[in-house]
Amino acid sequence: MRRAALAVALLAGSVVALDRALPPDLSRAQEVSAEVTDRAGATLSVFPVARGVWRLRTTVEDVPPDFVAMLLAREDARFRWHPGVDPLALARATAQAAVHGRVVSGGSTITMQVARLLEPRPRTLLSKVVEMARAYQLEARYSKDEILGLWLTLAPFGGNLEGVRAASLAMFGRPPMGLDPAELALLVALPQRPSALRPDRFPERAAAARDRVLEIATRTGVLSPRAAAEAQASPVEAARHEMPRLAWHLAAREAGEGRVATTLDASLQAALERLGAETAASFDERANLAVVVLRNADRTVAAHLGAVPGEARAGTLDLTRAVRSPGSAFKPFLYALAFDAGAVRPETRIADLPRRFDGYAPENFDRGFAGDVTAFEALRLSLNLPAVAVADAFGPLAFVAALERVGAPPRLPPADAGPGLPVALGGFGTTLMEASALAAALAGDGMVAAPVWRAGETASRQRFVSREAVGAVRAILAASTPPPGMPPQLHPPRIAWKTGTSWGHRDAWALGVSATHTVGVWVGRPDGTPLPGQTGRATATPLMLRVFALLPDPGPLPDALPLPPAPALARLGETSADRLRLVFPPQGASLADGAAVTLRAAGGQRPLTWLVDGARIVSPRHRRDAAWQPASPGFYRVTVIDAEGAAAAAEVRVRSP
Numbered sequence: 001m002r003r004a005a006l007a008v009a010l011l012a013g014s015v016v017a018l019d020r021a022l023p024p025d026l027s028r029a030q031e032v033s034a035e036v037t038d039r040a041g042a043t044l045s046v047f048p049v050a051r052g053v054w055r056l057r058t059t060v061e062d063v064p065p066d067f068v069a070m071l072l073a074r075e076d077a078r079f080r081w082h083p084g085v086d087p088l089a090l091a092r093a094t095a096q097a098a099v100h101g102r103v104v105s106g107g108s109t110i111t112m113q114v115a116r117l118l119e120p121r122p123r124t125l126l127s128k129v130v131e132m133a134r135a136y137q138l139e140a141r142y143s144k145d146e147i148l149g150l151w152l153t154l155a156p157f158g159g160n161l162e163g164v165r166a167a168s169l170a171m172f173g174r175p176p177m178g179l180d181p182a183e184l185a186l187l188v189a190l191p192q193r194p195s196a197l198r199p200d201r202f203p204e205r206a207a208a209a210r211d212r213v214l215e216i217a218t219r220t221g222v223l224s225p226r227a228a229a230e231a232q233a234s235p236v237e238a239a240r241h242e243m244p245r246l247a248w249h250l251a252a253r254e255a256g257e258g259r260v261a262t263t264l265d266a267s268l269q270a271a272l273e274r275l276g277a278e279t280a281a282s283f284d285e286r287a288n289l290a291v292v293v294l295r296n297a298d299r300t301v302a303a304h305l306g307a308v309p310g311e312a313r314a315g316t317l318d319l320t321r322a323v324r325s326p327g328s329a330f331k332p333f334l335y336a337l338a339f340d341a342g343a344v345r346p347e348t349r350i351a352d353l354p355r356r357f358d359g360y361a362p363e364n365f366d367r368g369f370a371g372d373v374t375a376f377e378a379l380r381l382s383l384n385l386p387a388v389a390v391a392d393a394f395g396p397l398a399f400v401a402a403l404e405r406v407g408a409p410p411r412l413p414p415a416d417a418g419p420g421l422p423v424a425l426g427g428f429g430t431t432l433m434e435a436s437a438l439a440a441a442l443a444g445d446g447m448v449a450a451p452v453w454r455a456g457e458t459a460s461r462q463r464f465v466s467r468e469a470v471g472a473v474r475a476i477l478a479a480s481t482p483p484p485g486m487p488p489q490l491h492p493p494r495i496a497w498k499t500g501t502s503w504g505h506r507d508a509w510a511l512g513v514s515a516t517h518t519v520g521v522w523v524g525r526p527d528g529t530p531l532p533g534q535t536g537r538a539t540a541t542p543l544m545l546r547v548f549a550l551l552p553d554p555g556p557l558p559d560a561l562p563l564p565p566a567p568a569l570a571r572l573g574e575t576s577a578d579r580l581r582l583v584f585p586p587q588g589a590s591l592a593d594g595a596a597v598t599l600r601a602a603g604g605q606r607p608l609t610w611l612v613d614g615a616r617i618v619s620p621r622h623r624r625d626a627a628w629q630p631a632s633p634g635f636y637r638v639t640v641i642d643a644e645g646a647a648a649a650a651e652v653r654v655r656s657p
Contacts, residue, residue: 111138118150156194189212320433334424
């Protein structure tokens with residue numbers, strides 16, 4: 001007895017040691033197609049693995065219970081009970097082979113099939129023994145549903161299709177959960193002889209194999225006779241569908257990371273891509289477009305169209321990330337900052353008349369002049385000279401610094417003097433994604449956040465301007481004259497929008513906000529070639545409105561809160577240049593430690609007095625600047641006082657090296 005017990009112990013130990021030394025190789029099951037899904041789990045885009053094979057990770061939860069029931073009835077009725085090898089099935093297969101002189105049924109269990117799929121081998125007796133051993137190993141390591149998941153991921157379906165989800169998408173254009181009994185039965189039948197039963201090549205054979213599965217399903221009670229008869233009467237779909245390719249530009253950034261969940265909405269994305277293709281068909285053959293749709297509540301991306309496909313249109317480029325000139329599209333952000341700073345109010349009078357600003361002589365888009373207007377009317381009509389006057393009052397450097405602070409840094413042309421007044425008219429580069437993020441701040445709270453498209457991530461918000469300032473700007477933009485073709489559901493205006501056209505008609509922009517969503521649209525040629533006649537109002541705005549029409553009714557825009565009282569304001573364009581202004585550093589600036597800082601002011605009566613935290617900085621009496629060397633990293637208050645006692649100040653931070 002002792003010897004027998006010792007022998008059993010040695011045998012068991014050897015088996016355990018062998019199992020640990022030679023575990024099942026799951027590398028094929030782990031090499032799956034990259035897949036990008038929407039926020040509800042619907043597939044947006046998939047990417048093949050090596051050699052162009054489509055293999056999507058699939059679990060029992062990804063397929064209907066009827067599919068599992070039909071599969072087990074057809075392949076392995078005692079799957080839930082056997083330890084990986086079914087002796088009854090092997091005995092039956094051996095007897096049938098002896099009677100018929102050929103193999104009638106293989107006797108392989110689902111687990112043994114998984115072993116073969118993981119490590120393909122020639123069909124020999126030795127291979128069968130190895131598969132049986134591997135089956136025992138798999139059963140000892142994984143649950144029944146996990147083993148089924150391996151089969152569902154690896155089962156061959158002909159050509160470059162592996163796994164049930166890949167086959168379902170390619171053959172029917174839908175995931176397994178959306179298939180009917182006839183389609184499910186076909187997927188059960190195909191892995192037996194995937195090449196010989198391919199429905200796109202041999203539809204009659206495929207139908208016959210499917211019907212045999214339906215007969216088994218009827219006998220075992222999986223389907224009723226009526227349901228099976230209806231399924232057998234269905235024709236076999238022979239055409240192969242393209243694999244999902246929605247939101248391709250955004251999805252391509254995530255390729256190679258398995259299944260990635262996004263915040264997008266698949267149905268909205270599909271509608272947007274159809275709309276984009278339809279719209280681009282009316283453009284110049286080399287022109288393209290890009291669209292971003294954001295949810296205002298959490299700043300997540302609801303839909304994203306990087307470009308319309310087409311080689312001539314450079315459709316592989318993600319044009320939401322291309323740096324382009326925004327034209328007048330950024331005027332609302334300038335006005336909001338000026339309102340917030342008290343430099344301008346909507347009722348401030350501005351002279352829209354010919355004027356030179358230190359050698360810079362801007363013109364309106366129509367080359368005309370409106371005369372004396374309010375800031376409200378100047379922004380509503382998108383007048384250029386008043387916008388430059390506002391930039392002169394607020395400070396172009398302060399405008400640029402405010403944009404940089406919230407993650408939308410203007411790409412400026414090289415210049416020794418720094419940003420100038422042309423920034424008021426879009427004299428810099430930005431991206432549609434950044435512009436849309438800024439526009440979303442106008443929807444309600446004045447906070448800017450970089451758009452988020454990965455599910456589970458949270459947008460980090462930064463204060464751009466106050467609620468009162470964005471409310472004032474939003475009210476102005478909502479009062480704009482509705483363009484032709486505005487959808488009825490947007491009347492009375494339920495969106496506030498601004499257009500932009502860059503110099504030379506190279507870029508057309510439209511940025512719109514509703515109570516629930518923000519839509520950004522760019523149209524142009526990717527290579528920057530001008531498109532005569534293209535404007536934001538004529539080209540980009542109609543598309544923006546049609547995108548809003550795809551969205552649920554947003555309800556009315558939020559009511560604007562009153563701006564706080566401000567000191568009496570001069571009429572801009574006439575005497576505002578005399579007001580003392582701290583040009584640099586702007587409020588909230590972040591400065592590098594160790595570098596000397598040139599403090600600059602404009603306006604006011606000289607001589608100027610400069611203070612840092614109350615300590616005077618020596619400067620020449622006739623100059624409007626002063627040199628300051630910060631003593632150490634930290635926070636400082638910079639103040640300038642003119643000869644009449646007017647003062648301007650800014651809180652700044654000096655960063656650690």
